[in-house]
Amino acid sequence: MKRILLLLAVLALSAAVSGPLKAQAMMQANPYVGTWKLNLEKSKITGVPAPKSLTREVVADGAGAKYTYKGTAADGKAIDYSFSTNYDGKDGAITGSGAPGGADALSIKRISANKTEAIVKRDGKEIGKSGAEVSKDGKITTIRGSGKTPDGKDYSSVLVFEKQ
Numbered sequence: 001m002k003r004i005l006l007l008l009a010v011l012a013l014s015a016a017v018s019g020p021l022k023a024q025a026m027m028q029a030n031p032y033v034g035t036w037k038l039n040l041e042k043s044k045i046t047g048v049p050a051p052k053s054l055t056r057e058v059v060a061d062g063a064g065a066k067y068t069y070k071g072t073a074a075d076g077k078a079i080d081y082s083f084s085t086n087y088d089g090k091d092g093a094i095t096g097s098g099a100p101g102g103a104d105a106l107s108i109k110r111i112s113a114n115k116t117e118a119i120v121k122r123d124g125k126e127i128g129k130s131g132a133e134v135s136k137d138g139k140i141t142t143i144r145g146s147g148k149t150p151d152g153k154d155y156s157s158v159l160v161f162e163k164q
Contacts, residue, residue, distance in 0.1 A: 031114055031134040032058045036141055036161035047072030047155030056161055102150040105114045139163050
């Protein structure tokens with residue numbers, strides 16, 4: 001009888017612990033998930049005006065994620081766009097307004113657990129590239145990008161997002 005009670009106690013404890021471990025495993029599977037705020041002081045943007053503010057929310061969505069960007073552009077206009085990706089290198093539509101370079105699609109490919117590469121498109125043509133990396137401690141995402149504005153001017157950026 002004692003062995004059965006001990007076995008039941010171990011099973012109950014295992015069940016109680018497995019929930020948080022599954023949640024942690026999901027976070028490790030996609031370190032981009034969460035709410036991130038752009039640190040303008042640590043970021044560097046050339047060729048285009050820097051936004052006044054920008055927040056990025058990444059939510060797990062099946063095998064991939066949905067990204068939503070909200071903020072205020074340098075001219076005071078709202079930045080509010082989103083897209084979904086499975087990190088498979090296939091194009092996904094960008095909806096909303098304020099995407100870099102007037103982009104309307106992008107593809108993202110996972111390079112490693114904490115690194116991705118993206119190709120940004122407008123009207124089916126490549127207008128930019130970026131690479132994102134989440135720090136080992138999971139607190140910082142750095143996105144390095146470059147491309148062309150709708151009027152053909154070059155821009156580049158190093159955006160530093162801090163997890164909220």
